[in-house]
Amino acid sequence: MIHRLGVVGVGLLGGSFALATRARHPVNAIIGFDPDAEALARAAELGLIDRPAASLAELAQACDLILVAAPVGAVPAIFATLATHVNRSTWIMDVGSTKQSVLAAARAHLGTVAARFVPAHPIAGGERSGPDAASRDLFQNRHVILSRSETEDAGLYALAWQLWEQLGARPLDMTSVEHDRVFAAVSHLPHFASFAMVGDYAQRADGPLLFAHAGGGFRDFARIAGSSPSMWRDIALHNREALLAEMDRYLAALTVMRQQIANADSAALTSTLHSARDMRARWLAGEFAPRDTLPAQPD
Amino acid sequence: MIHRLGVVGVGLLGGSFALATRARHPVNAIIGFDPDAEALARAAELGLIDRPAASLAELAQACDLILVAAPVGAVPAIFATLATHVNRSTWIMDVGSTKQSVLAAARAHLGTVAARFVPAHPIAGGERSGPDAASRDLFQNRHVILSRSETEDAGLYALAWQLWEQLGARPLDMTSVEHDRVFAAVSHLPHFASFAMVGDYAQRADGPLLFAHAGGGFRDFARIAGSSPSMWRDIALHNREALLAEMDRYLAALTVMRQQIANADSAALTSTLHSARDMRARWLAGEFAPRDTLPAQPD
Numbered sequence: 001m002i003h004r005l006g007v008v009g010v011g012l013l014g015g016s017f018a019l020a021t022r023a024r025h026p027v028n029a030i031i032g033f034d035p036d037a038e039a040l041a042r043a044a045e046l047g048l049i050d051r052p053a054a055s056l057a058e059l060a061q062a063c064d065l066i067l068v069a070a071p072v073g074a075v076p077a078i079f080a081t082l083a084t085h086v087n088r089s090t091w092i093m094d095v096g097s098t099k100q101s102v103l104a105a106a107r108a109h110l111g112t113v114a115a116r117f118v119p120a121h122p123i124a125g126g127e128r129s130g131p132d133a134a135s136r137d138l139f140q141n142r143h144v145i146l147s148r149s150e151t152e153d154a155g156l157y158a159l160a161w162q163l164w165e166q167l168g169a170r171p172l173d174m175t176s177v178e179h180d181r182v183f184a185a186v187s188h189l190p191h192f193a194s195f196a197m198v199g200d201y202a203q204r205a206d207g208p209l210l211f212a213h214a215g216g217g218f219r220d221f222a223r224i225a226g227s228s229p230s231m232w233r234d235i236a237l238h239n240r241e242a243l244l245a246e247m248d249r250y251l252a253a254l255t256v257m258r259q260q261i262a263n264a265d266s267a268a269l270t271s272t273l274h275s276a277r278d279m280r281a282r283w284l285a286g287e288f289a290p291r292d293t294l295p296a297q298p299d
Numbered sequence: 300m301i302h303r304l305g306v307v308g309v310g311l312l313g314g315s316f317a318l319a320t321r322a323r324h325p326v327n328a329i330i331g332f333d334p335d336a337e338a339l340a341r342a343a344e345l346g347l348i349d350r351p352a353a354s355l356a357e358l359a360q361a362c363d364l365i366l367v368a369a370p371v372g373a374v375p376a377i378f379a380t381l382a383t384h385v386n387r388s389t390w391i392m393d394v395g396s397t398k399q400s401v402l403a404a405a406r407a408h409l410g411t412v413a414a415r416f417v418p419a420h421p422i423a424g425g426e427r428s429g430p431d432a433a434s435r436d437l438f439q440n441r442h443v444i445l446s447r448s449e450t451e452d453a454g455l456y457a458l459a460w461q462l463w464e465q466l467g468a469r470p471l472d473m474t475s476v477e478h479d480r481v482f483a484a485v486s487h488l489p490h491f492a493s494f495a496m497v498g499d500y501a502q503r504a505d506g507p508l509l510f511a512h513a514g515g516g517f518r519d520f521a522r523i524a525g526s527s528p529s530m531w532r533d534i535a536l537h538n539r540e541a542l543l544a545e546m547d548r549y550l551a552a553l554t555v556m557r558q559q560i561a562n563a564d565s566a567a568l569t570s571t572l573h574s575a576r577d578m579r580a581r582w583l584a585g586e587f588a589p590r591d592t593l594p595a596q597p598d
Contacts, residue, residue, distance in 0.1 A: 211587040257491060277526070
């Protein structure tokens with residue numbers, strides 16, 4: 001059981017974790033910290049947290065679980081502070097979108113506390129950010145990726161698994177390498193593909209004309225270009241290798257399609273379009289539910 | 300007033316036009332034709348049309364307005380048949396997503412009937428297709444692009460404008476060249492960007508693993524990859540020049556972003572992401588409403 005939960009970063013994910021924990025777990029107090037004083041005050045005002053901490057050190061000393069919900073680029077410095085201030089029984093979990101970089105930061109900066117670190121990535125979010133976007137149902141039926149082989153303390157791994165289940169999420173086990181490769185493709189690349197197009201249109205002279213005529217297809221395509229720039233800059237720079245590999249594949253796929261169009265190669269183009277449409281339909285029909293063979297609980 | 304409406308292609312757009320016209324215009328009869336006999340029977344069963352025509356020629360002879368709602372690649376052959384069978388007072392309108400190619404087909408195949416052709420493009424649709432996707436509200440508050448300078452008969456242009464307004468749409472005047480350039484950017488490119496990514500994932504060995512972990516961001520990005528392959532193949536091949544120009548710009552923008560990430564150029568990357576996010580926010584706030592200076596009615 002968690003007595004005092006500390007949430008570092010009171011935005012969408014941290015705020016939602018606080019709300020979900022309060023709703024579904026007998027926590028005594030939730031303490032928040034955020035370098036953005038306005039966001040921290042807003043989180044207290046919205047009741048996401050019971051009280052703000054004056055410093056990260058104060059939060060570290062007061063809590064038995066600390067959730068780090070900051071852009072992944074800020075994680076190393078946060079870990080360094082936590083390492084020198086947490087109690088002996090405190091455990092730490094993150095919610096970062098890149099896992100190899102967070103594990104490297106844990107090894108580099110958490111010192112002996114690294115043994116009590118549980119890497120986690122809930123597959124939930126959206127283009128909205130900040131405390132006002134927080135919702136206690138954000139994790140409902142969403143996957144959360146944990147890494148058994150990279151969590152030193154098996155008891156904490158089991159505890160994290162149970163806690164996420166309590167919050168309504170569906171835990172899955174995956175190594176950080178596999179995680180970073182898979183999410184480079186299905187999450188990071190789509191974001192940068194959307195950012196690149198919307199960013200280009202934003203910067204050209206006829207941008208206002210284009211946006212004036214954009215319809216529903218563009219709206220959905222561009223939704224993720226509304227996501228937090230600092231969060232996504234950090235993701236790009238902290239999952240760089242896997243993302244660049246996916247960007248290169250995407251550039252190659254687009255170049256092939258461009259050539260099919262240039263050559264008026266109707267058969268090849270149609271085949272690509274059918275292949276995309278069919279796979280999407282199978283996906284929406286639930287054919288690719290992940291890892292049905294995984295244990296419902298860790299052993 | 301339209302007495303007998305003929306709808307060639309009883310899918311999403313043709314079926315919705317039929318439903319909207321019946322709901323909002325005193326039409327006597329709606330006659331449908333579709334080379335897909337199953338779709339045509341379904342359209343009659345759903346009440347989108349009053350009766351199916353046995354042939355395009357039969358439909359042409361029976362109607363005073365013929366709406367051509369077929370993939371743009373099928374339009375030239377349809378025009379050729381219509382040209383030899385329509386009555387002297389019949390007028391013809393299309394709903395195609397490419398306008399220069401449709402106007403070229405009208406010039407090449409409609410003969411003297413080209414004078415009674417009104418090119419139109421309602422900015423409505425979605426990834427669903429076929430008669431079952433039709434809705435009488437599809438055009439509600441949606442723009443529809445007309446081209447005054449490329450419609451020979453000013454009276455028919457005014458009639459089309461009024462009819463679309465009756466159906467709930469918001470007509471806008473635009474030349475075919477401008478139309479094709481603008482929609483290559485805000486509609487056609489996003490579709491092929493989505494098709495290319497989903498098509499690549501569909502074809503790789505780890506595709507099922509990727510789809511098993513795809514979340515909400517991917518879902519929205521990939522929605523338009525569920526669109527009709529034949530319709531979009533035709534759009535690509537019939538707006539090839541403008542689409543290729545946009546694909547080349549997009550490939551260049553993605554390559555710049557790739558390089559920013561490879562170089563860990565945090566400042567440049569952040570600037571692009573902010574520029575995209577800010578423009579999207581201004582767009583959603585309504586800053587780029589098109590052509591507020593246009594007359595509400597054609598003169």
